[in-house]
Amino acid sequence: MSTNSRRKMVEAKEIIKVYGSFRALDRVSLDIYDGEKVVIIGPSGSGKSTLLRSINRLEEIDRGTIVVDGMDLYDPKTDITKVREEVGMVFQSFNLFPHKTVLENLTLAQIVVRKRSKQEAEEKAMMLLERVGLAAKAKSYPGKLSGGQQQRVAIARSLAMDPKLMLFDEPTSALDPEMIGEVLDVMKDLAKDGMTMAVVTHEMGFAREVADRVIFMDAGRIVEEGTPEHFFTAPTHERAKLFLSQIL
Amino acid sequence: MSTEAKKQIIDVGDGAAIPRKSDRGLFTAWRIAFFGAIGTIAYLVWSKPDPYLNIIKFVPDGIAVTFQVTLGAILLAIVIGLITGLGRISKNRFFNGVASLYVEVIRGIPLLVQIFYIYYALGTIVKVPAILSAIIAMAVCYGAYMGEVVRAGIESIAKGQREAALSLGMNGRQTMIHVILPQAVKVILPPVGNEFIALLKDSSLVSIIAVADLLRRGREYASESFTYFETYTVIALIYLIITLFFSKIIGVMEERVSVNK
Numbered sequence: 001m002s003t004n005s006r007r008k009m010v011e012a013k014e015i016i017k018v019y020g021s022f023r024a025l026d027r028v029s030l031d032i033y034d035g036e037k038v039v040i041i042g043p044s045g046s047g048k049s050t051l052l053r054s055i056n057r058l059e060e061i062d063r064g065t066i067v068v069d070g071m072d073l074y075d076p077k078t079d080i081t082k083v084r085e086e087v088g089m090v091f092q093s094f095n096l097f098p099h100k101t102v103l104e105n106l107t108l109a110q111i112v113v114r115k116r117s118k119q120e121a122e123e124k125a126m127m128l129l130e131r132v133g134l135a136a137k138a139k140s141y142p143g144k145l146s147g148g149q150q151q152r153v154a155i156a157r158s159l160a161m162d163p164k165l166m167l168f169d170e171p172t173s174a175l176d177p178e179m180i181g182e183v184l185d186v187m188k189d190l191a192k193d194g195m196t197m198a199v200v201t202h203e204m205g206f207a208r209e210v211a212d213r214v215i216f217m218d219a220g221r222i223v224e225e226g227t228p229e230h231f232f233t234a235p236t237h238e239r240a241k242l243f244l245s246q247i248l
Numbered sequence: 249m250s251t252e253a254k255k256q257i258i259d260v261g262d263g264a265a266i267p268r269k270s271d272r273g274l275f276t277a278w279r280i281a282f283f284g285a286i287g288t289i290a291y292l293v294w295s296k297p298d299p300y301l302n303i304i305k306f307v308p309d310g311i312a313v314t315f316q317v318t319l320g321a322i323l324l325a326i327v328i329g330l331i332t333g334l335g336r337i338s339k340n341r342f343f344n345g346v347a348s349l350y351v352e353v354i355r356g357i358p359l360l361v362q363i364f365y366i367y368y369a370l371g372t373i374v375k376v377p378a379i380l381s382a383i384i385a386m387a388v389c390y391g392a393y394m395g396e397v398v399r400a401g402i403e404s405i406a407k408g409q410r411e412a413a414l415s416l417g418m419n420g421r422q423t424m425i426h427v428i429l430p431q432a433v434k435v436i437l438p439p440v441g442n443e444f445i446a447l448l449k450d451s452s453l454v455s456i457i458a459v460a461d462l463l464r465r466g467r468e469y470a471s472e473s474f475t476y477f478e479t480y481t482v483i484a485l486i487y488l489i490i491t492l493f494f495s496k497i498i499g500v501m502e503e504r505v506s507v508n509k
Contacts, residue, residue, distance in 0.1 A: 056415055058411050058414065058415065081414075081417050081418070081419050082417070084414060084415055084416065084417040085416075085417035087415070088415070088416075089411075089412075089415035091408060091411070091412065093406075093408050095406075095408035095409060095411065095412035096412075097409065097412070097413075097427055097431075098431065099430050099431050099434075108416075108426055108427075109413075109416035109417060109418060112418060112422050112426060113416060113417040113418055113422070114417075154412075157416070158415075158416070161416060161417060
């Protein structure tokens with residue numbers, strides 16, 4: 001792998017996040033390279049969501065540095081909204097705007113943040129809805145859509161901003177089993193397209209198929225890291241072995 | 249009770265009970281009260297035109313003034329409430345401090361005292377008509393309560409909405425304008441309706457500062473004709489009819505908002 005010669009999209013060094021006396025992140029360092037797909041797994045409470053959310057500063061860290069696309073998140077001169085424009089995020093609970101139609105969900109930030117014209121934004125939105133197979137739902141309100149459809153709209157909404165990096169925070173955990181596939185398909189399609197992705201998930205099949213690198217976290221630390229092949233067949237850390245035996 | 253569940257409840261002030269579609273008992277109570285009040289007035293006027301018909305003829309000016317004060321005050325209170333509510337959730341310590349201080353001070357002083365105070369305090373600076381002074385006094389008072397309604401409404405919008413907007417690169421102001429406030433309005437509307445009814449009733453307090461509202465017109469008539477019991481009976485019934493009428497409208501409005509969700 002020649003990842004080292006590639007540009008770093010995310011460079012997190014020795015980050016610490018504390019809730020009261022609980023260390024959610026304990027000196028975690030993580031680099032994500034341009035075009036790389038990183039899947040983060042681990043038991044609940046291991047800090048994987050916190051790590052993901054600190055990459056676009058939805059979660060403030062207490063120590064350490066995070067540089068995203070060359071911008072230091074904690075440099076006072078950095079405009080955090082500029083960073084977030086480049087970093088898409090998909091949430092477990094979709095978080096579509098319920099008072100706006102599907103189309104408006106996709107155009108809002110394009111118009112307000114990217115300053116695109118309404119027409120331009122709508123063209124882009126329709127193209128993306130086509131891609132996730134929901135062009136017919138453009139005029140619907142999110143409340144009328146199934147969970148799987150809502151999540152596909154949420155992914156399209158993020159993509160409308162032309163992000164350089166996509167963060168997925170347990171995107172299928174709130175879905176009924178029969179809807180998980182349609183969302184994973186969209187994500188696989190995105191991966192094939194070369195998008196840089198960081199995904200927190202419990203979908204081991206997805207991790208095996210898509211990940212360039214699997215990261216296993218426990219108690220706020222990265223305890224195992226490697227290719228999916230290595231991780232799923234020959235994990236070295238005891239905690240990782242136990243986790244895999246429980247989940248597979 | 250979990251904080252999550254608590255946040256869903258926005259109950260401020262003592263507005264009229266809103267009849268619910270599912271609650272047949274309350275619905276019937278509203279009907280009995282509303283049509284009973286109208287029927288009683290009609291019967292009194294028919295059976296004893298003197299003094300009842302004379303009273304009815306005397307008070308419409310007062311009803312108009314009561315509406316003027318109520319409408320003016322509620323509109324001004326909504327503006328004050330919006331600013332105060334945003335201040336209460338602001339991270340800017342100055343803005344937050346001023347808003348919180350305002351709410352604390354206003355809620356600690358009886359409305360009647362505030363009306364006197366603003367009327368005479370304003371009077372020492374500029375000469376304003378009593379009715380304007382009454383509107384300002386009511387608005388300043390209700391603005392504080394409205395601020396709490398706005399704050400609760402904004403806080404009732406799920407955190408995920410804010411996070412989604414921020415993650416798309418919107419700044420705090422854009423998030424508030426495009427994502428949070430449009431949703432909060434739906435939550436805020438019913439309690440604002442309740443505040444409106446409470447304000448309508450409290451507007452009778454302005455009769456003490458030479459504003460010729462419904463209550464004051466009644467008092468004027470009663471003291472001339474010495475028909476205190478008859479006059480106040482009519483005044484009470486008119487207030488009741490107006491209040492019930494608006495509580496019904498607000499109830500319907502609340503239903504429609506919850507359907508739209």
